[in-house]
Amino acid sequence: EMQLVESGGGLVQPGGSLRLSCAASGFSFSSYWMHWVRQAPGKGLVWVSRIKGDGSDTRYADSVKGRFTISRDNAKNTLYLHMNSLRAEDTAVYFCVRDGDAYNFDFWGQGTLVTVSS
């Protein structure tokens, strides 16, 4: 059974840092591009970042560029999102998502909540 399980969310002060993890299982993790997509409370979905299967290519939304870093450890089947200089507007549920190879998101984790507040 395919699974994506996020962890690492929590409460952090503005300007702080956090690292999210996503443990993948049930598919050939290294063969897939992976994404992070976030959803602020009561709001819509927003694409955050993407990484190629071998980690050689990464892209970011302008809203997080320079503050967030996506990475992966294919030996551990784990995706990461390193978040620095966090702002209140980064408060959201962060979903780990598999790329569907047709410009879509074909499998989603359950998400982890990040709250940025003093």
Next chain:
Amino acid sequence: QSALTQPPSVSGSPGQSVTISCTGTRSDIGSSNRVSWYHQPPGTAPKLMLYEVANRPSGVPARFSGSRSGNTASLTISGLQAEDEGDYYCSSYTESSTSLWVFGGGTTLTVL
């Protein structure tokens, strides 16, 4: 404000059909067939329902169909069922400089 525009809500009775529109620009929906739709029941993760405008992943009923005309994509759900309730989001790959993908603001479907 989301990059793609969807109606905030739609509703229909069981067995009826509803259509949800998603309007973008020449840089996203209007530039290719890279449009997808997602269903998010309350408190759960989104699920892919359609990709490349009208293709259904394995397991998605044929009641779900999609189309695109110009800068607008549409999702039609026929034979409404109670389990269809929830939020629906459209998404498009984009040639925008600020983001690779954009989403609509979401449409809440209520089955009366």
